[in-house]
Amino acid sequence: MRLILEDNVSAGLVKDKIVATDGDLIAEDLLIQAPEPENRCVRYGYHTSGMKYLVPEGSVSELLHDSKIYHLPNAPKWICGLINMHGNVIPVVDVASISGDEISHISKSNILVMKNKNTALGVLIDGYPEAITEDEYVEQINGIPDVLQNYSKAGICSDGNLWAELDIYGLLRELALLNAGNNNNYC
Numbered sequence: 662m663r664l665i666l667e668d669n670v671s672a673g674l675v676k677d678k679i680v681a682t683d684g685d686l687i688a689e690d691l692l693i694q695a696p697e698p699e700n701r702c703v704r705y706g707y708h709t710s711g712m713k714y715l716v717p718e719g720s721v722s723e724l725l726h727d728s729k730i731y732h733l734p735n736a737p738k739w740i741c742g743l744i745n746m747h748g749n750v751i752p753v754v755d756v757a758s759i760s761g762d763e764i765s766h767i768s769k770s771n772i773l774v775m776k777n778k779n780t781a782l783g784v785l786i787d788g789y790p791e792a793i794t795e796d797e798y799v800e801q802i803n804g805i806p807d808v809l810q811n812y813s814k815a816g817i818c819s820d821g822n823l824w825a826e827l828d829i830y831g832l833l834r835e836l837a838l839l840n841a842g843n844n845n846n847y848c
Contacts, residue, residue, distance in 0.1 A: 710757035
């Protein structure tokens, strides 16, 4: 799939000027970064079950709509299954299920795939990712579910909203180790 910019417009301008030549890509799939105000960092974040998390720095992200998730029998409840993305098998997790929301994944159809070095991971999210301009760095996050506390040590405040920096890769490594030792007690 190729993207064509109409009238030689830069990608940072208007989404409706971008046209996909084939496939299912739509303007909302693109994370277009607005020009940064002086001395302010722009990051991307996502919502899941009322919580706001930042996409890990250094990650490349892609948003998928209504992708077929192949469920895994006897998998922990936080593993939704696997997807096929460009010929690669990617695990999909539900952060809300990790924090205790039992039915979170039923109503979600967007998967944010984050790729970092040699690791790719899909996370079920509510709505679309957002561009967030950092107003203030926050070292202590309150209101994070207990199971996520060790993996959400800081964040940013933007327009009165708190966005947590979640170490999703570290969290899932730990859960996988716990699950292996507990013979699937998470199911």
